[in-house]
């Protein structure tokens with residue numbers, strides 16, 4: 650939720666009104682594969698949106714907003730990378746072994 654807090658602070662600094670009541674629908678999924686896949690899709694959507702917003706910030710010469718958005722964009726790219734790794738591991742080792750590994754990792 651840090652991203653939302655950073656964005657709200659920036660909007661308030663710019664004397665705007667953050668629209669926090671309008672959220673995108675949350676898609677969770679029925680299986681581990683669906684959960685990871687939905688997460689990855691949402692992250693890709695966020696990357697698209699942040700790239701567009703950075704373009705707009707540059708159009709109005711708002712470097713500070715562009716910098717903030719770039720910081721968040723890089724974090725979102727890391728989340729996509731994480732989801733890709735999870736999908737690859739599930740595909741290579743099967744979901745049962747993947748989940749066993751997750752449980753072992755959590756315990757260790």
Ligand SMILES: [Fe+2]
Pocket residue numbers: 692695724725728
């Ligand atoms: Fe993310």
